[in-house]
Amino acid sequence: MIQFSDVSLMRGSKVLLQDANATVYPGHKAGLIGANGCGKSSLFALIKGELHTEQGDFNIPKNWQIVSVAQETPAVDRSALDYVIDGDKQYRKLQAQLISAEETHNGEQIAHLHGLLEHVGAYDIDSRAATILAGLGFANDVMKNPVSDFSGGWRMRLNLAQALLCHSDLLLLDEPTNHLDLDAVIWLEKWLQRYTGTLMLISHDKSFLDSTVNEIISVEQQQLISYTGNYDAYEKQRAERLRLQSLQYAKQQDQIAHLESFINRFGAKASKAKQAQSRVKQLAKMETLLPVMAASEFSFEFFTPPKLPNPLIKMEQVKVGYGETIILEKLHLNLVPGSRIGLLGKNGAGKSTLIKLLAGEKTPIEGIYETSAGLRIGYFAQHQLEFLRGDDSALAHMQRLDNKATEQSLRDYLGGFGFRGDSALSKVAPMSGGEKARLVLALTVYQKPNLLLLDEPTNHLDLDMRHALNMALQGFEGAMVLVSHDRFLLASVCDDFYLVDSKQVQAFDGDLDDYKDWILKGDKGADKNLNTTNEKSSAKPDRKNTKRLEAEFRQATKPMRKAIEQYEKSMADAHKKLQLLEEQLSDTEIYSAENKPQLKKVLAEQAQLKSNLEETEMQWLDTQEQLEIKLQEFELQNGTL
Known part of the structure; x- marks a missing residue:
């Protein structure tokens, strides 16, 4: 088994782990999660012998064969197939020995x-x-x-193929889905489910983790916290752990306050000196609990677009390709405000080509292609990370986008994407892939698009940033077209799916589970799942219509939901202000004669705040009740939300 005992690990001057403990048993499949930069990849380097602990013990069976994915691929002339087989060093060594034995006609050795x-x-x-x-x-x-002949992303797939081909007792995979499309992710999922060795997997893909691991190791506050089950089970266990930790923390703070109060009151009295010293020792021995971690550092939302023309883009009988090679033809698609489309299809079918056509990077070979005068496109693709200026900071990129905005307003905006303090002023060149992706997203959102084109936006993003992106997309008012291998994101934000296959783009009558079945069955035609008048589609509920109704319901109740959010924010602000006033009132000096005016002011402010809070709570309850009624009416009319 793999065992970490009181391990402390550093990278440079940064402490990654401090007295961390964890155990991975043979045959287990463990998902390693945590924010970018917390030390996950460094932990893999420790396992591979590339790093050493600062203190503590790390043990792994000496006879285990450890396999990981190479990070670099030389531009060699070996064929892709031979290159993958080259990864099995033991096989190539035996093969060379056999050739030598045959040359010497050593029958016994052969x-x-x-x-x-x-x-x-x-x-x-x-x-x-x-x-x-x-x-x-x-x-x-x-x-x-x-x-x-292959690009960088495809070479990384070759390296992954090498790792999967080799025999291994321990397989280390660090973000293996980053360079894969959804089809390849589904295939890899199935492969890992059949893998019999021990697996340690770094991933920020919830659905992928749910399907492949039976244990989660989370890096939290320089500790390794183990949870049984998949990612879904982890979320439930962690919520309960944080609830208990919050209660323990509050209880400990009360105990500390009581001990400190006793020490302060009686420490100088001879009759109480012994008891006071006992309290001092008790306080010193107390293991300090950390407060529950705050919410995610990432928080942003899309601005309301200046215009929402309808339709945004109209195309009929459009053909597009590269030179004489036709990739897509007979395209018929209208994008209107509120369209939330996820593109499905095998690699190379033309999903990215369609995105580039919509982004204006490709022009139609033939057909009608019309755009509205008020169209504003926000386009995110991985290749755009390469166009960031390495010597400029995140702030400089924002200032170039809007030279009239104040520096403080731009820094406040960047804070929602995790660029706070000096990080907003740091050069882009040494940034990680995740940081660069966050910056490109920040630039995209700032331009107030009414058509959002997202081509694998979650690559390199950690779970917290993916959650923030998911939440922001829920409130986006324009049209959106999304290509992603992140099924959780696709299922959360898309109302319709379109299948790109056989040079066609057609509505897919099904959900992601249906698409997974289609991929695994190898159904090339997709006739069973396309939006056609066959027996299956007539027997199944009209999902497209259901999703359209859901979108209309969300739009109709948007003012209510926004009002509820505003009331909740007002109540939270009021509670904070009341807490500050109560702290002032707990100070005995405020009750002295000279501070009487201040006391009156604080009491009056407290009374006013309580009155305002009560009124806001009533408004919040009324609006919540109205929303519940609307929801019940919708469910009665349409079956389910």
């Missing part, structure tokens, strides 16, 4: 090596490698292409 090769699976290694490559999106005709 027989021995054939036995060893059979043991390592040499006689089906080509087919296994080809199967893995196919699962990761490589077509049969490109497997013989040289590695140098």
Whole structure:
């Protein structure tokens, strides 16, 4: 088993782990989660022997074969298939020894090596490698292409294929889905479910974690906290743990206050000196509990677009491609405010091509393509990270976008994306992929788009930032087209799914579970799930219409929900102000004669705040009740929300 005992780990001067403990048993599949920069990848480096603990013990069975994904891929002329097989060093070594034995006609050695090769699976290694490559999106005709022909993202898939092909007792995967599309993610999920070794997986994809792991190790406040079950189970257990921790923290603060009060009152009295010293020792020995962590540092929302023309984009019989190669044809699609479309389809089917067409990076070869005068496009794609200016700061990028805004207003805005203090002034070049992605998102949101095009927006984003993006997209009023392998995001923010397949883009009559079934069954035609008049579609509920009704309900009740949010904010502010006033009233000096005017002022302010709070609470309750009534009416009319 893998065991971390009182481990302290540092990177440079930064403390990542302090007296951390965790155990991973053989055959377990553990998801390692935590904010970017908390030390997850460093923990992997420790396991691989690339780092050493500052203190504490780390143990792993000496005979275990540890396999991880290489981070660099040389631009070699080896074919993709041969490159993947090269990853099995033991096989290549035995293969070379066999060639040498055959050259010397050493029959005994040849027989021995054939036995060893059979043991390592040499006689089906080509087919296994080809199967893995196919699962990761490589077509049969490109497997013989040289590695140098592939882009960086595809080379990372080759490295992943190498790791999956090799025999391993422990498989370390660090964000393996970042360079994959949804189809490849679904395939990898199934592969990992069948994997019999020990797995440690770093991922920020909730659905992927739910399907692949049976244990979560969370890096929290420089500790390793273990939770049983998948990610869904982790969320429930952590909520309960934080609730108990909050109660324990409050109880301890009361105890500390009581001890300190006794010490302050009686520490100088001879008759109480012994008891006071006892309290001092008791206080010193008390293990300090940390307060429950605050909410996510990321919080932002989309601005209301200046205009919402209808339709935003109209296309009929559009054909698009590269040169003479047609990627998509017969496109018929109208994008209107409120459209929330998720694009599904196999790798290379044309999802990104459609996004580029909508973004204006591609022009139609033929057909009608019309855009409204007030169209404002917000486009996020991974390649845009490369266009950030490395010597500029996040603030400088914002100032270039809006030179009339004050520095403070821009810094306040950037704070919602995690750029606070000096981080807003730091150069972009050394930033992590996640930080750069957050900056591109900040620039995109600031431009107040009414059409949002998102091509794999969650790559490199941690769970907190993904949650913030999810929440922001819920309130976006324009049209949105999303390509993502993050099923949680797709399911949360999309009302309709369109399947890109066989040069066509058609409505997909089903949800993501249906799409997963379609992928795993290898149904090429997609006829069963397209929005056509067949038996299945007539037997199933009209999901598209249901989602349209849900969108209309959200829009109709938006003023109510906004009012509820405002009331909740007002109540929270009032409680904070009341707490400050109560602290003033707890000070005995305020009751002295010279402070009588101040006492009157505080008491009057307290009375006014309590009155205002009571009125706000009543308004909040009334609005909540109205929303509940609206919800019940909707459910009665439409079956379910």
